[in-house]
Amino acid sequence: MELAQWFAQRGWRVRRHQTDMLDVAASGRHALLVADTGAGKTLAGFLPTLADFCPSRLAGQLPPEGLHTLYVSPLKALAHDVQRNLLTPVEELGLPIRIETRSGDTPSDRKARQRARPPHILLTTPESLALLLSYPEAETLFGTLKRIVIDEVHAFATGKRGDLLALSLTRLQALAPTLQRVALSATVADPDDFRAWLAPWGDLDTVALVEGESGAPPDLAVLLPEDARVPWGGHAATWAVPQLYDAIRANRTTLVFCNTRFLAELIFQQLWDVNADHLPIGIHHGSLSKEARRKVEGAMARGELRALVATASLDLGVDWGDIDLVVQMGAPKGSSRLLQRIGRANHRLDQSSRALLVPGNRFEYLEALAALQAVEEGQRDGEDFRPGGLDVLAQHVMGRACAGPFDGDALLHEVQSALPYAGVDAATWDRVLHFVATGGYALKAYDRFQRIVRDRDGQGGHGLWRLTHPEHAARYRLNAGIIVDSEMIDVRFRNGRSLGRVEEGFAASLAPGATFRFAGLDLEVEALRETEMLVRAAKKTGQIPSYMGQRLPLTTHLSQRVQGLLADRAGWARFPDDVREWLEVQDWRSQLPAPGTLLVESFPHDKRHYAVIYTFEGWPANQSLGMLVTRRMEEQGLGPLGFVANDYALAVWGLRPVTDPARLLSPEILQDEFIQWVEGSYLLRRAFKEVAVIAGLVERQQPGKRKTGKQVTFSTDLIYDVLRKYEPDHVLLRAAWADARARMTDIDRLAGVLERAQSALVHVTLDRVSPLAVPVLVMIGRESLPQGAADDELLLEAEGLAGAAMRIDTPEFPGEAD
Structure with a gap:
């Protein structure tokens, strides 16, 4: 009742998929919600939680103590954005709910307090959740858990972060048997695959598929050079910077997506070079310092920026309603990724998201057209699921040992309930256990690899596995995680202000006095220490750091569409003259x-x-x-x-x-x-x-x-x-x-x-x-x-x-x- 009144007071209509999520929660089933960007997915995922704290549901009773709902997202920025947006209904409804975030950036004293006195809703990442489960108090902490909401599930379920989260879900379900699992996404290609991943033991019948109402079709266009000559090669699309700047001037807020950190720094630099109007333009990517990212995110939330150049660090779910144009620099590489990014514009279901695709070369022009067609036709793509990584399984076993002694057979049964590990047999399990215990046959003579040991039971048989020494728990928590970047060097001024990190190989190529451009600043190297580079402001521009991150491959779905465009000779008439001539001469010669x-x-x-x-x-x-x-x-x-x-x-x-x-x-x-x-x-x-x-x-x-x-x-x-x-x-x-x-x-x-x-x-x-x-x-x-x-x-x-x-x-x- 209170929720319906709140929607009415705001002039909002309760969407069908939002009421469906309340019904599914009442039935006790898990749920996968697939809905367009701007459809209120995140709010729909939290509605059952908000309902549990409404006065009509509490009926005069005190609100429940302990952790009630976990929210897991692939990005720290998304967790902070969701916290801001959740506070509005909580405050306006006067609900007795405490909401906090937890990530690698959270201070250690707050982390300790969260374990002792958890909030009702905790917003976190897969890695931070796994660390929480490694503490002895995990059983008490998660024993009250009623619901876990996994946002943007398509972004990590098929990779190793998804493996880690799937294993964490099995542990949570063991600690809180009535736990309801909820996953949200706008870009799932095959919902049944994700339902199987979400469900305990892959049982589709336990997971309801909730589909959202259709939104307004996106307004997409491919940007061409003013002389209509699409470049032959390259991926940077720097030819478009003057036209991009004009688009920024013509709109309130523009979000410019780049596929790499290098390209983001390059485009940001070139935009500033043509920024005659001194418009406030920011940059955001994963190698910038926490302080720099938070500053930019806050400025965007307050509507203070005219443009933001970003990488995938911001392409998931962040709700900034004043963005009226999204620009994709270079090829999108997949229709789902493009759809996710263009959904950042307007972020409202009943308004079209406006986006420009800026190809770097002629093949990318065809790829941009193919992606545009796929989005218009509602076609999605994505990575296939594959067996879970044994390295992730070993990390999970060690985390379980840090929480307390465990029975090997019981943990195997738990692990097998996760779809990525359903095929783990007894022999493979035994090898994983003994690797965690000794490092394996070739390494078992070294004491530092002796991490867990199996007790003897009273009859001389085997009992529980436990840590060989408490120090292994501290070492595990310092090093646990799935994301393995190239080794990084901190970049900071002498006053201690951190700018972010560059890769060790790039830092090693610079001598004192060398200049480079990073975080939108021209910097001069003062000194290079073992794990940090000291810099000062420079008067000249130097090279931009490059990163060895894995390239985004062209999806099979988009590849097939590009080949279809090549084969459709009648369709060449709509191509720019130089692209059409390129294909006609190829066809002739x-x-x-x-x-x-x-x-x-x-x-x-x-x-x-x-x-x-x-x-x-x-x-x-x-x-x-x-x-x-x-x-x-x-x-x-x-x-x-x-x-x-x-x-x-x-x-x-x-x-x-x-x-x-x-x-x-x-x-x-x-x-x-x-x-x-x-x-x-x-x-x-x-x-x-x-x-x-x-x-x-x-x-x-x-x-x-x-x-x-x-x-x-x-x-x-x-x-x-x-x-x-x-x-x-x-x-x-x-x-x-x-x-x-x-x-x-x-x-x-x-x-x-x-x-x-x-x-x-x-x-x-x-x-x-x-x-x-x-x-x-x-x-x-x-x-x-x-x-x-x-x-x-x-x-x-x-x-x-x-x-x-x-x-x-x-x-x-x-x-x-x-």
């Missing part, structure tokens, strides 16, 4: 990649022989294919000299021509050769470093000191070599292999390329470079440079690639198809 086929072009250029394979399978798969193909070229005497890849194609070149590409792409390349390449490359070592840190085998943080990246790498490399030699089937080597296959090399999409190579390969030989090959060839020599660090058009003019590709100097078709 060579061929276009058709859906279901694999086009390979061979041609000479600059005294070398090139082959371009148009896979459309994303950068990780193409990069892996380049490594494997050049190895085969060496074996076949073709004298490979190098390769370069983007999301759409792989280009290889050598001293002799590729005449039989099918032989280079035969399926057995994924058997012995793939294994040999991965084992001999940095990939497996890099994957092992990550799983070793997640599993707790190697610690980054020690009391009062953090290891440098070099120290962590040295430790993991040493252990890796020992395990490869003495225990090649070690549980962490298995986990590293799983990561290398799935995440780093994208082997499933790579296998699809090889399958098409045997059944639908089209080989065209040309006398010179083709128009379609130019965007990938222009990247040669620039792969080691940050995106946007060079002017693509100048490079093209220097090499003459575009002129050679588009020159029409003979009426005869120059290519010949095999």
Whole structure:
């Protein structure tokens, strides 16, 4: 009753999906709510909690003590935003509810107080929840829990953070058997997959699917250069900065999304260079300091900024209603990601979200069109679910031991109720337990790996597992977590003010006196210490830090749509003249990649022989294919000299021509050769470093000191070599292999390329470079440079690639198809 009156007082209509969420809660079932951005999803998730504290529900009784509802989000910023928005109904309804946040930024004294006297609603992240569960008081803390609300579930359920949260859900359900699980999302491609992930034991019948009312269709457009000439190459789309600035001037608040931290800093810098009106423009990304992020978030919430340049650090759920335009710089790489980002504009169900897509090159123009069409048609994409990581499972086991002694069989039963770990058998479980206990066969002689031990029961059999020493709990809490970034260096002024962090490798490239641009400031290096860089304001602009974060791959769904645009010749009429001409000359001189086929072009250029394979399978798969193909070229005497890849194609070149590409792409390349390449490359070592840190085998943080990246790498490399030699089937080597296959090399999409190579390969030989090959060839020599660090058009003019590709100097078709 009180909630209905509150909605009416605000002039709001209670949405059907909001009342459905109240009904599902009353029935005792779990719920997955899928609703458009601006539909009031988060409020719908909390309505049952607010109802529990309404006077009519309390009926004169005191409000319940203890933790009532957990809210879990993938971003700290989202938790703080939700706290601000929740306080409004709580205060206006006069409800006796205490709401607090908890993350890595929360002061330690507040964290301790939250464990002793928890709020009614706690807003947190998967990592902070796992840490809370590692304390002995977890049983008391979570025993009163009635509901957990998981926001933006699509953002992490399919990855390792989702594995960690799924395991935490099993623990919470054991501590609070009547716990109701709720998940929210606007961009779920297959709801049943997420219902299975959310449900205990994957039982879909226990999870109600609540679908939201449809909102106003988005107002989307692709921004083109004023001269209508879309660049050949590059991803930065810096050509658009003057037009972007005009759009910022014409709107109240503009949110500019970039796919990388480097690009965010670059675009922010270029916007300030043209900011003749001195408009307040901010920047936000995950490497900035907590203080800098909070300052910008507060300014946005108060409507003080005209524009904010951001990365994925702000593309989930943050509700700033005054944003009237969203800009996506570069390709979105997926329709769900684009939909999520454009939903930040207006953030109201009955108003269209306005967005501009700014392509960096001609392929990205096609990708932008494909994404726009997908959004208009309501098509979503996303990553597939896969078995849970064993490194995450090992971390969970150690956390469980920190909370108190446990029975191994009972914990296995608990773990198997989580969908990612439903397939964990007794043998695998035994190996995980013994890894946590001793480090494994090859490491069990070292005392520091002896973390848990199994008691003997009264009859001489095995009893409970417990910590070997309390200090292991403190070490676990210092190092637990799933996100393993490249090692970072703190950037700060001498007065102690922190600006954020840059990667250790970038910091090592700078000497005292060098300048760089970070957090929107021009900085000069004063000194570089072991874990921090001291800086001061500089009078000149230097380079922008680059980061080694994983690239966003083009989704399969969007890839298929791009190929469909290429095949639809009648639809080319709506393309800009230079894009249409690019495709028409390609069609005349060579061929276009058709859906279901694999086009390979061979041609000479600059005294070398090139082959371009148009896979459309994303950068990780193409990069892996380049490594494997050049190895085969060496074996076949073709004298490979190098390769370069983007999301759409792989280009290889050598001293002799590729005449039989099918032989280079035969399926057995994924058997012995793939294994040999991965084992001999940095990939497996890099994957092992990550799983070793997640599993707790190697610690980054020690009391009062953090290891440098070099120290962590040295430790993991040493252990890796020992395990490869003495225990090649070690549980962490298995986990590293799983990561290398799935995440780093994208082997499933790579296998699809090889399958098409045997059944639908089209080989065209040309006398010179083709128009379609130019965007990938222009990247040669620039792969080691940050995106946007060079002017693509100048490079093209220097090499003459575009002129050679588009020159029409003979009426005869120059290519010949095999």
